[in-house]
Amino acid sequence: AQSVTQPDIHITVSEGASLELRCNYSYGATPYLFWYVQSPGQGLQLLLKYFSGDTLVQGIKGFEAEFKWSQSSFNLRKPSVHWSDAAEYFCAVVPNDYKLSFGAGTTVTVRA
Amino acid sequence: GAVVSQHPSWVICKSGTSVKIECRSLDFQATTMFWYRQFPKQSLMLMATSNEGSKATYEQGVEKDKFLINHASLTLSTLTVTSAHPEDSSFYICSARGLAGVTDTQYFGPGTRLTVL
Numbered sequence: 001a002q003s004v005t006q007p008d009i010h011i012t013v014s015e016g017a018s019l020e021l022r023c024n025y026s027y028g029a030t031p032y033l034f035w036y037v038q039s040p041g042q043g044l045q046l047l048l049k050y051f052s053g054d055t056l057v058q059g060i061k062g063f064e065a066e067f068k069w070s071q072s073s074f075n076l077r078k079p080s081v082h083w084s085d086a087a088e089y090f091c092a093v094v095p096n097d098y099k100l101s102f103g104a105g106t107t108v109t110v111r112a
Numbered sequence: 113g114a115v116v117s118q119h120p121s122w123v124i125c126k127s128g129t130s131v132k133i134e135c136r137s138l139d140f141q142a143t144t145m146f147w148y149r150q151f152p153k154q155s156l157m158l159m160a161t162s163n164e165g166s167k168a169t170y171e172q173g174v175e176k177d178k179f180l181i182n183h184a185s186l187t188l189s190t191l192t193v194t195s196a197h198p199e200d201s202s203f204y205i206c207s208a209r210g211l212a213g214v215t216d217t218q219y220f221g222p223g224t225r226l227t228v229l
Binding site for chain 1: 161
């Protein structure tokens with residue numbers, strides 16, 4: 001079955017440390033790939049997206065993501081986390097139709 | 113740019129009443145709008161896809177007679193929860209996609225918290 005997997009339910013990271021959130025997908029062809037962030041009680045904000053071309057994508061707030069075709073992955077990274085990065089992060093794909101399919105989400109907690 | 117608003121941001125209603133939620137794209141035209149439902153600590157589940165001027169397409173398991181969707185213009189879609197019950201309490205989020213179609217990004221509204229007593 002087609003799916004989006006975020007293996008880590010919850011990650012705790014110290015402020016200033018690096019962060020990596022994993023995302024894997026299983027679709028026949030390379031879908032369009034997205035990362036969104038959601039603060040408590042809020043809607044979703046787009047961090048970055050990949051459609052084609054350079055596999056390393058730069059986003060807002062200092063985030064980047066790398067698409068790896070061989071691993072069917074689209075992991076999100078940030079070199080130095082700020083306390084304001086504490087939120088829920090969703091990986092999403094648009095496969096051969098137009099509908100966004102979301103992963104289960106990863107909660108990021110930032111400790112001082 | 114690409115701002116999507118929702119109104120109201122939260123609503124409390126009695127069981128059996130109907131509630132209307134509006135989704136507006138403020139600075140772009142959206143041929144397609146999407147309605148999602150999110151339970152606490154869970155991901156977003158697509159309920160329906162709304163295209164301007166046509167009937168909404170509902171996902172499997174979503175009751176179209178209970179969740180009425182109207183997409184009257186390129187900037188407005190409404191979701192009406194009819195005869196609401198406590199199990200309908202949830203966070204409802206809309207998104208809007210611009211005229212470029214599939215390659216265009218979906219922009220999300222801030223969500224509406226519905227509580228049915």
